[in-house]
Amino acid sequence: MRKLIIEIAAGFVPVLLIFLAFIGYNIIPLLVGFIMLGALFAAVKMRGGIVATASQERKNKKIGSAKLTFDEIGGQDSAKQELREALDFMVRHEEIKKFGIRPIKGILLTGPPGTGKTLMAKAAAQYTNAVFVAASGSEFVEMYVGVGASRIRDLFKDARTRAAKEKKENAVIFIDEIDVVGGKREGGQQREYDQTLNQLLTEMDGIYTSETPRILLIAATNRKEMLDSALLRPGRFDRHIQVDLPDKKGRCHILELHAKNKPLAGEVNLEKVAEESYGFSGAQLESVMNEAAIYAMRDQLSEISQHHLSMAIDKVMMGEKTDRQSTEEEKRRVAVHELGHAVAAEVVAPGSVNQVALSPRGRALGYVRHNPQEEKYLYTKQYLEGQIMIALAGAAAEEIYYGGRSTGSSNDFEQALNLVQTMMTSGLTSLGIINMDMVTKEVLMNENSRILDDLAARTKQLLVDNAMVFDQSLEILLREERLSGDQFRCQFRDSLTLPA
Numbered sequence: 001m002r003k004l005i006i007e008i009a010a011g012f013v014p015v016l017l018i019f020l021a022f023i024g025y026n027i028i029p030l031l032v033g034f035i036m037l038g039a040l041f042a043a044v045k046m047r048g049g050i051v052a053t054a055s056q057e058r059k060n061k062k063i064g065s066a067k068l069t070f071d072e073i074g075g076q077d078s079a080k081q082e083l084r085e086a087l088d089f090m091v092r093h094e095e096i097k098k099f100g101i102r103p104i105k106g107i108l109l110t111g112p113p114g115t116g117k118t119l120m121a122k123a124a125a126q127y128t129n130a131v132f133v134a135a136s137g138s139e140f141v142e143m144y145v146g147v148g149a150s151r152i153r154d155l156f157k158d159a160r161t162r163a164a165k166e167k168k169e170n171a172v173i174f175i176d177e178i179d180v181v182g183g184k185r186e187g188g189q190q191r192e193y194d195q196t197l198n199q200l201l202t203e204m205d206g207i208y209t210s211e212t213p214r215i216l217l218i219a220a221t222n223r224k225e226m227l228d229s230a231l232l233r234p235g236r237f238d239r240h241i242q243v244d245l246p247d248k249k250g251r252c253h254i255l256e257l258h259a260k261n262k263p264l265a266g267e268v269n270l271e272k273v274a275e276e277s278y279g280f281s282g283a284q285l286e287s288v289m290n291e292a293a294i295y296a297m298r299d300q301l302s303e304i305s306q307h308h309l310s311m312a313i314d315k316v317m318m319g320e321k322t323d324r325q326s327t328e329e330e331k332r333r334v335a336v337h338e339l340g341h342a343v344a345a346e347v348v349a350p351g352s353v354n355q356v357a358l359s360p361r362g363r364a365l366g367y368v369r370h371n372p373q374e375e376k377y378l379y380t381k382q383y384l385e386g387q388i389m390i391a392l393a394g395a396a397a398e399e400i401y402y403g404g405r406s407t408g409s410s411n412d413f414e415q416a417l418n419l420v421q422t423m424m425t426s427g428l429t430s431l432g433i434i435n436m437d438m439v440t441k442e443v444l445m446n447e448n449s450r451i452l453d454d455l456a457a458r459t460k461q462l463l464v465d466n467a468m469v470f471d472q473s474l475e476i477l478l479r480e481e482r483l484s485g486d487q488f489r490c491q492f493r494d495s496l497t498l499p500a
């Protein structure tokens, strides 16, 4: 702010000189005035440039050495795989051109903070042998109108000049927090942001394959729904890769990576640490390792013990204001809920469960993945009832194990209600073929609850009948956070062969 006042004051002097020169018809103050104005203008512009490079350097420092490979990123197997596949388009540019395939210009990484999106972008640059230029969305928000747009221009220019200097054919530009510049344009007053976003779109449209360096933009956000749709159009950020919180195996891998330069005691069991840090991001796990080392040093010991790691988990968790107890409790409840869906699905449609997992994915804390089924155009009553039972089974399992439901079932109920609706309009209920407009609301409501109550009771019975499978699977799921379809079906087979 003080700088701004100085600049305005400094700008006032030459203007005054020019004014006085005009009144006095004197050429010397006129010239001096113009020279001063020019110098001031250059200074302001340069300051913008210097600030931009300085913050870029900060960012580059923050993300460590320029050479970072995918091997140094823990977990994230599917995200890494997807990203590599997209990058192969850049590496195999000759073939791409031959087939007339549109090059990929932008990749959007979405996911919670600290999951390694920046690391992914760095590894992408390494993988494509590209120069790496990074910026954060917030750097483009300035009080001077047009500065944001000119910084975007500078960012692309910087990528091009660096590639030329380092004799590289590719350049990766990484923009973190893209939502700050790329937010939806509806709203009206944010004109400065608009200019910046428009400049970004213009630069992206100006990327050609024939030109070197080939430029790839990687952007990161944890609020994809906030982005302006212009950014997501084909030819812009049309590849989306989800970077999730790591599952137990991923957490173990990340801990191993960050333990490499630290003296761990022989008794340390990183798998146990991974188990206790459910829901942690990569950044939090890095923090756990660091805090544990500090505890060990404070104890004047030469090695980090399991105890130090446990204390570090608590510290990182308290810092995040999460209640350890409720996390464990929540994990169990999610496991019960998802297993409910899975057991019902496997009974209703044997062989249909592909995977049950606890790792938080997007907003859901757990999920059941189903094997792709043949696409159906005609549904039987039995099929629809089965689907409703699968939807209701999450809440049913919670009722059996906890005596009540949680808020996690609203989507399931919506799905069940839609299915009942389909049954009614298709004449598959006891009402027979009906004209929905001619039946009173009350009749429909009664039939609706009759169907749902009946199916809910059958679902509960199904779960009770398969309690043994349920309990054994629950134990594995809580331990591993993941249960493959085959592992799951093993439980069914075992329970069949056991004497009743």
Ligand SMILES: Nc1ncnc2c1ncn2[C@@H]1O[C@H](COP(=O)(O)OP(=O)(O)OP(=O)(O)O)[C@@H](O)[C@H]1O
Pocket (backbone or CB within 6 Å): 063, 072, 073, 074, 075, 076, 112, 113, 114, 115, 116, 117, 118, 119, 120, 176, 220, 254, 257, 281, 282, 283, 284, 286
């Ligand atoms: N998968 C991972 N493997 C190893 N380290 C990780 C991983 N994820 C995060 N980290 C650690 O956390 C730090 C921060 O990660 P990074 O900056 O890549 O996260 P981000 O997703 O870009 O977060 P933000 O959205 O907050 O910018 C890394 O420097 C690294 O030490």
Ligand SMILES: [Zn+2]
Pocket (backbone or CB within 6 Å): 337, 341, 394, 395, 408, 409, 412
């Ligand atoms: Zn559910």
